[in-house]
Amino acid sequence: MKALAARRHDRRAPALLLLLALLLVGAVYAVLAPSSAQAAAETATAEDIAAGEKLFQANCSTCHGPSAAGTESGPSLIGVGAAAVDFQVGTGRMPMQMQGPQAQAKPVQFDEEQISQLAAFVASLGAGPSIPTAEMVDPALGDVASGMALFRTNCAMCHNAIGAGGALSQGKFAPNLWDTTPTHLYEAMLTGPQSMPVFNEANLTPEEKRDIIAFIDEQGNGSPGGLDLGSLGPVGEGLWAWVAGLGLLLGLSVWIGAKSS
Amino acid sequence: MSTPHDSQELSVTGDGTPPARFENPGLHEHKPRQADVDPRVAKRVERQVLTLLTLSILGTVAVVWAYFALPPGETVGSMRLSNLVLGLGLAVCLLGIGIGGNYYIKLLMSNREYVEERHPTASSDETREIAVQMLKDGAEDSGLTRRGAIIGAGVTALALFPLSILVPLIGNVGEDWNVRKFKHTMWKKGTRLATDPTGRPIKASDVTIGDVWHVIPEGLNDLHEGKLDEKAKAVVLLVRLDPRDLKSDQSPEGETWSHDGIVAYSKICTHVGCPVALYEQQTHHLLCPCHQSTFDVADSCKVVFGPAKRPLPQLPITVDDEGYLVAQGDFAEPIGPSFWERATK
Numbered sequence: 001m002k003a004l005a006a007r008r009h010d011r012r013a014p015a016l017l018l019l020l021a022l023l024l025v026g027a028v029y030a031v032l033a034p035s036s037a038q039a040a041a042e043t044a045t046a047e048d049i050a051a052g053e054k055l056f057q058a059n060c061s062t063c064h065g066p067s068a069a070g071t072e073s074g075p076s077l078i079g080v081g082a083a084a085v086d087f088q089v090g091t092g093r094m095p096m097q098m099q100g101p102q103a104q105a106k107p108v109q110f111d112e113e114q115i116s117q118l119a120a121f122v123a124s125l126g127a128g129p130s131i132p133t134a135e136m137v138d139p140a141l142g143d144v145a146s147g148m149a150l151f152r153t154n155c156a157m158c159h160n161a162i163g164a165g166g167a168l169s170q171g172k173f174a175p176n177l178w179d180t181t182p183t184h185l186y187e188a189m190l191t192g193p194q195s196m197p198v199f200n201e202a203n204l205t206p207e208e209k210r211d212i213i214a215f216i217d218e219q220g221n222g223s224p225g226g227l228d229l230g231s232l233g234p235v236g237e238g239l240w241a242w243v244a245g246l247g248l249l250l251g252l253s254v255w256i257g258a259k260s261s
Numbered sequence: 262m263s264t265p266h267d268s269q270e271l272s273v274t275g276d277g278t279p280p281a282r283f284e285n286p287g288l289h290e291h292k293p294r295q296a297d298v299d300p301r302v303a304k305r306v307e308r309q310v311l312t313l314l315t316l317s318i319l320g321t322v323a324v325v326w327a328y329f330a331l332p333p334g335e336t337v338g339s340m341r342l343s344n345l346v347l348g349l350g351l352a353v354c355l356l357g358i359g360i361g362g363n364y365y366i367k368l369l370m371s372n373r374e375y376v377e378e379r380h381p382t383a384s385s386d387e388t389r390e391i392a393v394q395m396l397k398d399g400a401e402d403s404g405l406t407r408r409g410a411i412i413g414a415g416v417t418a419l420a421l422f423p424l425s426i427l428v429p430l431i432g433n434v435g436e437d438w439n440v441r442k443f444k445h446t447m448w449k450k451g452t453r454l455a456t457d458p459t460g461r462p463i464k465a466s467d468v469t470i471g472d473v474w475h476v477i478p479e480g481l482n483d484l485h486e487g488k489l490d491e492k493a494k495a496v497v498l499l500v501r502l503d504p505r506d507l508k509s510d511q512s513p514e515g516e517t518w519s520h521d522g523i524v525a526y527s528k529i530c531t532h533v534g535c536p537v538a539l540y541e542q543q544t545h546h547l548l549c550p551c552h553q554s555t556f557d558v559a560d561s562c563k564v565v566f567g568p569a570k571r572p573l574p575q576l577p578i579t580v581d582d583e584g585y586l587v588a589q590g591d592f593a594e595p596i597g598p599s600f601w602e603r604a605t606k
Contacts, residue, residue, distance in 0.1 A: 115425060153457050153475045157538040157550050168541060169566075171556060192471050194543040197500070202467030203456065203474050224333075224340035226348060260294055261368040 010200025014077055052121025055114055059095050068125055073099065080191065081128020087187035089115050091180070101171030102194050107206035129190045137182035151215050154199065162219040164231040168195055178220035182213045194232055283291035290332025296368050297468050302330035306368045310361050334389040345352050365449070441600045444595045446478075446494040448576060453479035454499060455588040465580045468523055470581065473540045474499040476525065478588070494596060496528040498538060499586070500558050504543060508560040511575040511593075520586065523574040526562045528556055532569040547573070570599075 007013065057066065063074030063182045073185030077084075088094040089110055093103040111120065122132065133139070152161070158174035160166045165176035172195050177185065189209055193197035204212070223231065293337040296303040327346040333339060383394075400406055401603060426523040453462040460482040469476065476497040504522040512518035519525075528535045530549045537556065539548035545559040554567030576594050577589035595603050 026567075054431050086432065149458050149561055157536070168539060168552075169553075172541070192542050193541055196540045197473035197540050198469060198471040199474055200467070200469050201463070205470055208459070218337075221337045224337050224344065226341065256363050256367075260372075 003114040047126050048117045048120040051114075052117035052119070052124075055110070055118050056121055059109075060118075063096070068122065072208065077122050077125065079126035079128045080122060082123040082131050083129040083187040084193070085119040085122045085192060086115060086131050087184050087193060089118055091184055093193070102173070105175065116202070120229045129187075131189075132183060132186045132206075134183075136210060137213055138210070139182055139214040139217035141208075142210040142212075142217075144214045144218050146208070147211035147215030150211050154204065155212065157220070158196075160231065160233065162218050162231055166232075177216050180216075181219070185213050185216060186210075265450060285392045288342070288376070291373065293371065294368065303369065306364070310365045310369070313361030313364060313409075315357075315358045317354050317361065320350045320352070320354030324354060325581065330551055349525055399414065402534065440600070443597070443600055443603070444597060446591055447491045448478055448495060448588045448591045450588065450590045452580070452588045453581070454497070454588065455479040455481070455577065457496065458482075462585045465520055465523060465586050467582055468499065468501045468586075470501050470503050470522065471540070472499075472501050472540050475528070475538070479560050493530070496536065497525045498547065499525045499578075500524065500540065500545075502559055506559050511561050511572065512577065516577070518575055520580055523578065523586065523588075524555075524558065525578050526573040527576065527592060527596040529573075530569055531564075531571040531573060531598060532567070534597045537573060 056064075058067065060068075060074075060077075063071060065074070068077040085094075086128050088103070090108060092106040092108045094108060095107065096103045102236070108115075119131065122128075135201045151163070158168065159168055160174075160176055163177035165174050167173050182186070186209055188196060189199040189204060189212070190201070199209070223229075225235070229240050270328035281405070296306050324347055327343065327350060331339070331343045331346055333343045359474050383389075404431040405412055424458065454474075454476045455462050455478065457477040460477065462472060462479055463476065476499045477492060477497050481488065481492055481495065501523045503523075507519065507522055507524070510519045510524055526547070528538055530538045530551065532549065532552055535549050535551035537547055537554070539550055540546075540558070541548070545557060546565065547556045547558050547562065548568065549556075549569065552568050555565045556562040556569070556573050557565050562575065563568065566571060574592040574594050576592055578586050579589055581587045
């Protein structure tokens, strides 16, 4: 203590004190400020985060950088939250097979435990949206009619009126939504993966998101009118009408007009 | 069409001179079909036709049965089953009759050719003269040839009569011709921006970077009359960009039309008026689903691709005392596609 007291007039003392004060404020804020990252970190143990960091270093750091701050080939992951990781890794989009117009869904590369470890690690880097609970995404609790109205306004222009998917520009596309799990649907709306915009909880409330999930769930049950021909609208249906329908009529006309032997 | 060269070749006889008269080649030689000569084939075809017609009868029975026994019900599965059985039954019923009938006509019914000579269509000269004379006598008898004014008035009356149908019909197209309606929308100074379709007012602090909000003017849902007309003009897309990404917006010198990276643009395409709403978050491009016109939201919504010629008009926005986003006023120019009376810039 004597040594410290003796140096209290040192030129560097104010700077050191300021640094200590900043650290203290930061620590108090981190303890007191409620954040979803903290909520996610609470359920994740320190071992999970450590295991997630190892997985991250081995599988993700080439593109996202060793500290997840991003490189030229991949964006920063600080603040994207557990929801983004659970969506991107849980649908197989990450790790990406190769650079391209957009990351495509493919067989999932990690098991559930590893995904939750990765999510815990990324969530520990900065506050971000957390993974929704099972109740938040239960299609049975949603209102299909309200979901349809919301889907038409917010989603149908890219994902097609019943969620069959559609094309965007330069090789990008909005995928079909029928086989996406309710949790991944919720996470996609919340985090806006790739070209998709974000629909935060004020834009579409959690109940509205659940309504949309209920509507999509209803569409995946098959078409009430027999063959749906891909549900891609006039282009797909027109192709069938012109090739299969007119082809059949032409064939029958030729058969009726031909001389029999 | 045959060329003169071809026709000469065809009409030249052995010694080089055209024949005086072409011979009628007549009918093809009649070839008996298999079913005509072999009674076993005839019997088989008969059975096939009978089978097809029986299938048709069963198809009709199936349709009537399915109509009562398989109602569409409440679930997608039951609707699908009902529609499927009705459709397949109808197809079998009609195709059975069609194919069975054609099969019978082609393979079993007598196919011997018969020739009927056509009689001349024109009447004799004498009959034609009498007819012309009768028309002339009739015209003379009516007295109209001497009263030109009546003919003139009659023709005018007939020519004008269609106006009595056309004028109201065309006048009713679109119901009114008030072109000013195209130039103004519901947006006024201080109108709050609200979510489409729920109508919740939007707080600026709730809009995060990368968000896209589909916006209607607050109060639109309270309209009883003309709600859809007003909505069709007033819909807006709200996006928040990182202020560093926002290259420019349409605000003139000395004014700010955006708020902290939040910009709002009309959703009505300047090409033919489709709702432009495919927003790519990373490129900041806004695509029109109809003809792929692409607008750059980060750069005044300028057209970067496609048939549209003008940028989407920007809605000037700001925040009110409570932090809600409000319009500074109506769009500065008419929204949507060009029309004759639109002042061009």
